[in-house]
Amino acid sequence: MSDKKIDLTPLKKAGVPIFFIVGGPGSGKGTQCEKIVAKYGLSHLSSGDLLRAEVKSGSSRGAELTKIMEAGQLVPLTVVLDLIKEAMLKEVAKGSKGFLIDGYPREVAQGDQFEAEIMPAKLAVYFEVSEDTLVKRLLKRAETSGRADDNMDTIKKRLKTFNEATAPVVAHYEKKGKLARIKAEGTVDEIFAEVVKHLDKAIKA
Numbered sequence: 001m002s003d004k005k006i007d008l009t010p011l012k013k014a015g016v017p018i019f020f021i022v023g024g025p026g027s028g029k030g031t032q033c034e035k036i037v038a039k040y041g042l043s044h045l046s047s048g049d050l051l052r053a054e055v056k057s058g059s060s061r062g063a064e065l066t067k068i069m070e071a072g073q074l075v076p077l078t079v080v081l082d083l084i085k086e087a088m089l090k091e092v093a094k095g096s097k098g099f100l101i102d103g104y105p106r107e108v109a110q111g112d113q114f115e116a117e118i119m120p121a122k123l124a125v126y127f128e129v130s131e132d133t134l135v136k137r138l139l140k141r142a143e144t145s146g147r148a149d150d151n152m153d154t155i156k157k158r159l160k161t162f163n164e165a166t167a168p169v170v171a172h173y174e175k176k177g178k179l180a181r182i183k184a185e186g187t188v189d190e191i192f193a194e195v196v197k198h199l200d201k202a203i204k205a
Ligand SMILES: Nc1nc2c(ncn2[C@@H]2O[C@H](COP(=O)(O)OP(=O)(O)O)[C@@H](O)[C@H]2O)c(=O)[nH]1
Pocket: 023, 024, 025, 026, 027, 028, 029, 030, 031, 032, 137, 138, 140, 141, 184, 185, 186, 187, 188, 191
C-alpha cells in the first residue's frame, strides 16, 4: 500500500449501502456475512482477512502486522482503513451493490474516520455473545483455522482489546440510532433470521 491519497470518487459516486459488522472475536461475524452475501449479493470485506492477506504478501509492513495481531492488539487505523478503501474500490469497479465491512470499526475513531472520508454507514450490526461462548467457539475454530491468533493466550488479549476499544463502538452507534443489537448465542439460522429483519428494514429505508 502506498501512502498516496486514495481517490475515493468512484466509491462516493456509487452511493451503495454500507453496513459495519461488529462483535467480539468468535461472535459469528464471518459466518453471518457469508449468509448475508448469499441472500443480498453485497460485497463482504473482512478487515482481518485483508490484514492476513497483507501479511501473506510478504511486504515489510506485513511482518509488523503479524506481531500486533498475535498480541491481540489493533493495527494502526490508517493501515486497516487504507486496505479497506482499496478493496472497496476494487469491488465498486466490479459493480458492487453494497458492503459488509466485517471487523471494522474496532474503535470509535475508526468509524468516525471512515464515515468522514468515505460516507456514513447505514447501520452497524452488532453480534452480542457472552465471553464464555466466544472462548468456546474460538477454541473450536482453532482446531481448523490455523490462525496464529486462535490460541488461549491471544484470545484473552483479543477479548481485553474488545472490551476496552470495541465495546465503546457499540454505544457510539446505539446513541446515533444506527445499531442493530443481535443476540448471537442461538443457532446460525435463528441469528440470520434476526439479521434479515434488520437488513430488510435498513435497505428499504
Ligand atoms: N455454535 C455456534 N457456532 C458458531 C455460530 N456462528 C459462528 N460459529 C462458529 O464460531 C467460530 C467463530 O465464527 P466466525 O464467523 O469466524 O466469527 P468471527 O470471529 O466473529 O468472524 C467459527 O468456528 C464458527 O463456525 C453460531 O451461531 N453458533
